[in-house]
Amino acid sequence: MAKAEAPQTRWAWVEIDLAALRRNTRAFKSLLARGVRLMAVVKADAYGHGAIPCAQAMLSAGADQLAVSTVDEGVELRAGGITAPILVLSEPPVESVDVLVEYDLMPSVSTGDFALAFGEAAASADKIGRYHLAIDTGMTRTGVSWSEVCDLRSFFDFHRGLECAGTFTHFATADVVSDWDFTLQLKRFDEAVGALREAAFDPGLVHCDNTPGTILHPECHYDMVRVGIGLYGLHPAHTTVPRIDLEPAMSVRAKVTRVVWPEVGDGVSYGMDYRVPRRNIQIATIPIGYADGLSRTLSGNTSVLVRGMRCRQVGNICMDQCMFAVDVNSARAYRPVSGIEVGDVVTIMGSDGADTITADEIAAQRGTINYEVVCDFGLRLEKIYV
Numbered sequence: 001m002a003k004a005e006a007p008q009t010r011w012a013w014v015e016i017d018l019a020a021l022r023r024n025t026r027a028f029k030s031l032l033a034r035g036v037r038l039m040a041v042v043k044a045d046a047y048g049h050g051a052i053p054c055a056q057a058m059l060s061a062g063a064d065q066l067a068v069s070t071v072d073e074g075v076e077l078r079a080g081g082i083t084a085p086i087l088v089l090s091e092p093p094v095e096s097v098d099v100l101v102e103y104d105l106m107p108s109v110s111t112g113d114f115a116l117a118f119g120e121a122a123a124s125a126d127k128i129g130r131y132h133l134a135i136d137t138g139m140t141r142t143g144v145s146w147s148e149v150c151d152l153r154s155f156f157d158f159h160r161g162l163e164c165a166g167t168f169t170h171f172a173t174a175d176v177v178s179d180w181d182f183t184l185q186l187k188r189f190d191e192a193v194g195a196l197r198e199a200a201f202d203p204g205l206v207h208c209d210n211t212p213g214t215i216l217h218p219e220c221h222y223d224m225v226r227v228g229i230g231l232y233g234l235h236p237a238h239t240t241v242p243r244i245d246l247e248p249a250m251s252v253r254a255k256v257t258r259v260v261w262p263e264v265g266d267g268v269s270y271g272m273d274y275r276v277p278r279r280n281i282q283i284a285t286i287p288i289g290y291a292d293g294l295s296r297t298l299s300g301n302t303s304v305l306v307r308g309m310r311c312r313q314v315g316n317i318c319m320d321q322c323m324f325a326v327d328v329n330s331a332r333a334y335r336p337v338s339g340i341e342v343g344d345v346v347t348i349m350g351s352d353g354a355d356t357i358t359a360d361e362i363a364a365q366r367g368t369i370n371y372e373v374v375c376d377f378g379l380r381l382e383k384i385y386v
C-alpha cells in the first residue's frame with residue numbers, strides 16, 4: 001500500500017523506498033571481499049529514481065564511488081553536495097574538459113586527443129586530471145581496443161596533468177552462465193591489464209563487473225565493482241534471482257480522479273477500442289499516461305491494483321491519463337461491491353495488499369527490460385522519498 005501522500009498538485013507519483021536502497025547496497029557490499037570497492041551507478045537520474053537522494057542513500061550504506069553517463073549528471077551530483085569520486089562512464093566530448101576539471105569529475109578515456117586536452121585543462125588549473133581508461137574487450141560500444149592499450153597510454157602518459165585512477169571494461173553477456181563471449185572478454189581484459197603492468201603503467205583501480213557480473217562472477221570483482229540495476233532492487237536477468245535477495249525501491253501510484261458507471265457498449269478513450277461489455281462495470285480515470293512512462297504500447301494489456309483488486313487497464317493510454325475497469329460483478333464477497341471511489345489510491349507498479357505488479361511484469365508486457373520501465377517512470381512524475 002502507498003507509504004506516501006500524493007503530491008498536492010498532481011494525483012500521480014513515484015514512491016522511492018530509501019531504506020530498500022540502503023539494504024540492497026549492503027547486500028552487494030556483503031558479496032565483496034574486504035577492500036573491494038563498490039561503485040554505485042546512478043546514471044540516468046539513478047535509473048529514474050532520483051540521482052541525489054539515491055546517491056546519498058547508497059553512499060551512506062557503504063558505496064565508495066559513483067558513476068554517471070554524462071558530464072551534466074556529474075555536475076548535478078556535485079551541485080547537490082556530493083563529494084565522492086564520480087566516473088563518467090564513456091569518453092565525453094572534448095569540449096567538456098574544463099567542466100570536468102572544475103567539478104572534479106573523472107572521465108573515461110579512450111582516445112589520445114581527449115586525454116591530452118583533459119591533461120592540459122587540469123594542468124592549467126593547477127590540478128591533476130584523474131581518469132579511468134576504458135577498454136573495449138568485445139562489446140563494440142566504447143573504449144580503446146584491448147590490443148591497443150599500451151600504445152594509447154604511451155601516447156599521453158608523459159603529461160604531468162594526468163593520473164590514471166582506474167582501468168575498466170564492460171561485459172555484454174555477464175548475465176549468461178558459462179558464456180564463451182564473457183570468457184573471451186575477461187581474457188582480453190586480463191591480457192590488457194597485464195600488458196599495462198608489464199610496461200610499468202599503473203592501471204589504478206581495475207574493474208569490470210556490472211550487476212550480473214558482481215553476482216555471478218566473483219572471480220573478477222578485482223578492485224571495484226560497478227553496480228546499477230541491482231541497487232534499485234531489480235534483477236538484470238533470471239539467472240541472478242536465486243543468488244541474492246533484493247527489494248524493489250520504486251512504486252508508482254495514482255489516485256482515482258473520476259468514476260462512472262457507463263452503459264453497455266459505451267466506448268473508452270481515443271479510438272474507442274474498448275467498449276463496455278456488461279453492466280456493473282465501473283470505468284475509473286487516473287492522471288498518469290504515456291508521457292509519465294506508462295507506455296502506450298501497454299494499452300489494454302496491463303493491470304492496476306486498487307482496494308486489493310487487480311483491475312484491467314482499458315482503452316488507449318493517453319498522454320497524461322488512462323482508464324481502468326472495475327468489474328464489480330466479479331468482486332468476491334469480502335470486497336466492496338459498491339465499487340471504487342474518487343480519491344482511492346491505485347498502484348500501477350508495486351504492492352497493494354498481497355498482490356504486486358513488478359517492473360518485470362510491465363517490462364514483459366511492453367517487450368522491454370525492467371531498466372527501461374523504471375527509467376521511464378522517473379522522467380516526469382514527482383518522486384516522493386519514504
Ligand SMILES: *Cc1c(COP(=O)(O)O)cnc(C)c1O
Pocket residue numbers: 041043089170209210211212226227228229230236
Ligand atoms: C550501466 C553500466 C553499468 C551498470 O550496469 P547494471 O547492469 O545496471 O549493473 C556498469 N558499467 C557500465 C560501463 C555501464 O554503462
